[in-house]
Amino acid sequence: MIPAKIDPISITTIREKGMESIIDWFGHHKESFYALGWSYFRSQRQMEELFYQTILKVYKEFPRFKNVTTFETWVTSIFINTCHELHEDRSLQASEESEQHKDLFKAFDQLKKHEKEAMALTYIKGLSREDAAQLLRVSAEEMKVHMFSGIQTLRKEMGYRPTLNGCSEYHNDYFDYLEGTLERSKKVALEIHIYHCQHCQEDLASLQEIMLTLSSVTEKMADFHVPSDFMGNVKARLAEKERQRQLKFKKRKRMGFVLAGVIALLIGIEVIAGTFSNLYYTWTEEDQELRAFLQQDLGERLDLVAESDGVKIKIKSAVADHVQTLVFYEIEDTATDNQYVMHYNDGVFVENEHEIMSREMFPRYYPLDLESDVNKDKKNVYQGKMSLLPLTSDKGTIKLQITKLQKLIRNSSDSNGINPYENIDFKTGEWNFEIPVTKQPAIEYALDEEAEIEGIPVRFNKLILAPTATILQFGINHEQPEKRIDVINFDNLEVNNKIVKADRYGSLFMNPELDMNWIAFQAYFDPLYGEKPKQVNIQLKSAQLTVEDRKTVELDASKDYPQTLEYAGSTITLEKVEIGQPANIVISDREVENRAFELLNFNILGEDENENSSMEMEQEGVLVDKSGKKYDINERHFPFEEIEQPRYFFTVQNIRMHSNNPGEDVIPKWLEIYGYNTTKYLDDVVKISVE
Template structure:
C-alpha cells in the first residue's frame, strides 16, 4: 500500500539533524496549525511570514541546545510563541472576516494560547502546562473560561446557566477524563438538569464550531513558498538539494519496508495462514476477513516494548490492536486512552463529534493469563474523516495493571516513557439500512431508525420522543440483534448520543452490538432488555437545623430518612433509604433550597448498591468491568444521597424532590418488516 502524498508521515527530527531544510519541512507539515496560532496574535499575512521566518532561523540556531528529555515540538512551540508575543507588541490585529477569530482575539493571551495549543496543535494538558509554565489546574480553568468567553463572543453565551459545580466538569467530561464514579454522577445530573443540558450542549456546539472553523481555515496558497524563498536566499542551494535527496531516499526505504510487511494472502489460504500464526482470536477473525493487515510497528522505552499489531478502521471507530512486553520484569501494561496519549492533528484527520469506545482492561482472558510480562490489548480511537490517513500516535505513559487480591479489582499505576508511531490506516466501508419502524415502550414512542453493519460492530440507531411531561425514557438497553440467523450481543459500554440531529421530533441514540461481518440482510429482529426512566413526582420537605434528626417522610411508596441537616460555611444535608425490596425509585432528582438563594455552590455525593435481576447485591464502589459484564440486568440503587453547600453562612430551607429514576425490565421482540429496509452504502 502506497501512502498518498498528503498522508506521508512527517520525518522525525532528532538533535543530530542540523540542516535547516529539515526544520523548514517540519514547519511546512505543521503550517496550518502554526498559521492559525500566528493569526490569533497578528491577524496579518505579512507579519505571519515574518514570524515563520524568524522562528525557523531561531530553531536552527538553538537546535544544538535542545535536550532529549523535551520533545522537539514543545521546544519549537516555545520559540514560536515567544516571537508571536514580541511581534504582537508592535502590531495592531486586523479584524477577521471569521466570527470565531474575532471572538478568539478578544480573549486574554493565556486563554487564547491554551485553546489553540490544546485544540489546534492537539498537545496534552500536561505539555501545555509545561510550555506555558502553568499548573494543570490553571490549564483546565483557562479552557473552561476561554470557551465560555468564546461562546459569549459569538453571541450565544448569556442564555445558558448550568450548575456551577458541574460547569467545572464540562471539559473533563468532554475529554473523557472523569473518573468512572464521577462520570456516572455527572451523567445522571445532566439527564435531569435541563439548565446543564442546554449549557453543556451550547458549550459543545461552540467547541465543534471552533474545530470546524479551524478545519476549514485555509492558509494562503503562496504563504509557505514565500517563507521558503526567504530561507533559500540565506542558505546554500546545493546543500538543500542534497538534503532533499536523502529525505526522498528515506521515504522510499520506508515504503519498501511497508511493502515487505504487507500480507498477500487471500481466500482459503489467508484463513489457514492466520489461524496458524495469529494467537489473538479477535484480531485473527478481522485478518481472515481481509479487514486489516499486520503492521508489526515497535517502539521501546525504559524496558517496555510496545508493538502495534494491526489497525481495523471503519465508520464507527479506529481499532488498534497492540501488545506490550515488559523486558525487565513480570509486569503487564495497558494503554489508557484517557491518560498519556495524544494524536498529531487529531481533529484534522478524525471525526470531531464522536467519542472512542470504552474498552476496559482484560486480565482474565486466556491470552493475557499466558505470560506474566505480556499484555494483549486494543485501543479505540475516533473514526477517520478520509478513507486513508497516517495516524501519528504519541504515547508518554502506560498503565501498570495490578490485581487487588480481595476482590479482583484491577488498579493501574502510571509508567512514563516515550513511544511514537506513524500508523498507516485504510478505512473499511460500512453498510446502512433505513428501518423507520415506530414502536411503543412504557407508553412512549420509540423509533427504530437505522441499522449499520460495519466491520468493528453493528449499530442500531433509535429515536426517543419524550412528549409526556410526567415520564421520559433516558436510555434503552437491548439484549441482542438477530441478522441472517446470527445473533449479535449488545455491547455494555456502547450506548451513545447522536450529535447530528436531522429530525427535531426525535432525540437520536445509537446502541452498539458485536460485529457479525454480514454485508447484506433481509431480516432483522430486535430484542429489548430494559429501559431507564425518569419519573416526575414533586414533593417539598421543610428543613430546620434546629430540629433533632433523623426524621422521616414518605415518598413514592417508600419511607426516607433525613439523617443530617447542618448549617454553616459548609452546610450539609444527608438523606437515606437502605430498603430496596420493591422500591419504586433507584435515585432521587432533587435540589436543596437555602434561605440565601442560589448563590451557593453545591457538591453532591452518594453511596449505593447494584442489584441484578436475581436479587444479588453488589457494592457500587467495588464493581469491576468483569463482574459488571457477567451481571444480569443490573439496577443501581442509591442508598445515601448527600449534599454539601458552600457559602459564607448557609441555612438549608427545604428539600425539593422533582422526581426519580427507575429501571423497567422488558421482554419484547420486534421483527422488522423487510419491505421497509432500504439499503444504502456509507464510507465508500
C-alpha cells in the same frame, strides 16, 4: 522575565549539522529552560535527564518541524511534554533540592497542573499569554481561567482570604482590567462600580499585589544560576548515546541481507498460491478477532515495532471504518515478567489527530482481555486492542505517540488471573509509529418499526453494518412530561439467526433531533459485516426512566429529628435540618428492596425563595444486581464487569447550603421533590422485517 536573545543558530544550520547545532542552541537558551524545568523538578540529576531527553526528541522530530510557529515555541512544547513524562518516573525523585527561588517554586507546587503550567510559561519562561495558550492547546478564555485561578491560589498562600468577597458578576473582569485588556465600556462600568464597592476594591488590591510580586520575581529569573558543568554532563551522555546507536546500526545492516531473502521467498509463495492469505492467517494469527478481519481483507498485517527501555510494542494491524479506528497491538517486556496495556489519551495520543480524524464519533471503550490464551499464559506479553477516532478521508497515516503504559498486576489469590486495578503503576518511555490505514465502507438499511416501551413510543429507524460494529439508530418520544425514557439498554441483536451482543455501556445520544417530540439515539453491537439482513430481532434489556411525581414538604429546624415522610411507596427519613452558615440537611432511605426509585430529584429552598445561596451535596449508596444482591463499591476487587444489570441506589444525601452574603445564616424552609429516576428490566423482543 528572562530577556530575549537573538538566535545565533539558524534553522538551516540545524538541518546541516544536526545534533551538534541543537546542543549549541540549548546552550544559548539554557537559563530560561532550566528555570522552567525547576518548576517541575528540584535536583541537577533530574534536570540533566530532562535536557537529555528533550534534546533527543527535538533531534528526532526536527524533520517534522514546520514554520507555523517559532522554533523556540515548538521546542518548549516538547520540553513541557517531557516534563510530564519524567515527573511520573519514581526513579527520578529528587535527592537534593536547590535553594534558588525556593519560596516561589514551593508556592507553585500548591497549584493545580493547568494553573501551574499557565503560570510557569507566562511568568517564568516569559511567553505571551497567546503563545502559552497555543502551546498548552487551550483557548484564550481557558488560558485566562487557569491564570486567574492560579493567582487566586497564590493569593491564599500569601495570607489573604481563600475566596473573593467582591461582587461575583465582576469577577471575570478583574484579570483583564489589571492587565489593561478589558474593553472600554466594561472598564468604565467596573471603575464606576469599584468607586462604591469596598469588597471589589479589596479584591483588586490583593490580586494586583500578587501580579506585581510575580512580575518582580520573573525579572530575577534572568539571574537563575545554571551549574557550570550542567551542559557538559548532558553533552557527554548524548555522545555515548550516539556511539551505541552506531554499533546497533552495523549489526542491523548484517541482519538485513538475511531478512531480504526470507521476504522474497514469502512473496513468491503468495503469487503461487491464491488461497495463501486465508490459510496463512489461520496458522499464524492467535487473535481470533484480528484473524477474521485479515481473512476478509478488512485490514492488513503491519507488525510495526518500536522499543524503549526493554519494552517492545508491536502494532499488529489497524481496521478503520466510519465508527472508529481499531488498533491491534502486542506489548512485550523483554527484560522482566511484566505485562503492560495502553489507554488512549493517557500517555497515548495521535499527533496528527486534528488533520486526519473526525470528532463526530467517540472512541469506543473495550475492557481488558484477561482470558485469552496468550494473556493468561505469557507473563511478559499482552495482546490487546484500542479504539481511536475514525478517519475523515478514505486513507491516512496515523502518527501514534506512546509515552506511558499501565502495568497489570497479577492477582496473588489466583496465579492465572490479573487484577488491573490493584497497585496501579506505569512504565514511561518513547514509542512512535506511523500507521497506514484504509477506511472500509459501511452498509445502511432503513427500518420502519414503532413499538411501545413502558407506554412510551420508540421508533427504530436504521441498521448500519460496519466492519468493526453494528449500529442500531432509534428515537424515543418525549411528549409525555410525567414519564420519559432517558436510556434504553439492549441485550442482543439477532439478524438472520445470527446473534450479536450489545455494548454493555448502553445507548449514545445523537445530536440531531428526529423532530420536535423525538430524540435520536444509537446503540452499538458486535460486528455483523457482510450479512444482508432480512429479519431483525431486537432483544430489550432495561430502560432508565425519569418520573415526575411532585411533593412539597415544609422544613422546621426547631423540631426534633429524625422525622419521616411517605413518597412513591417508600419511607424517607429527614435525619437532620440545621440552620447555619452553612445550613445542613440530611435525607436518607436505606431500605432499597422493592424501592421504586434509585435517585430523588429535589431542591431545598430557604425562607426567602429568592435569597442568594448555593448548595453542595455528598451522597452514599449501594449497588444492587438484578437478583437483589448488594455490592460494596469500595471493595478492593470490585467485580463491576461481572454484575448482571446493576442499579445504583442512593441511600444518604447530605446537603449543605451556603449563603453568598457573608455572616448571614441560611434557613432551610422547603423540600421540593420533583420526581425520581428508576430502572425497569425488560424482556420484550421487537421483530422487524427488512425489505
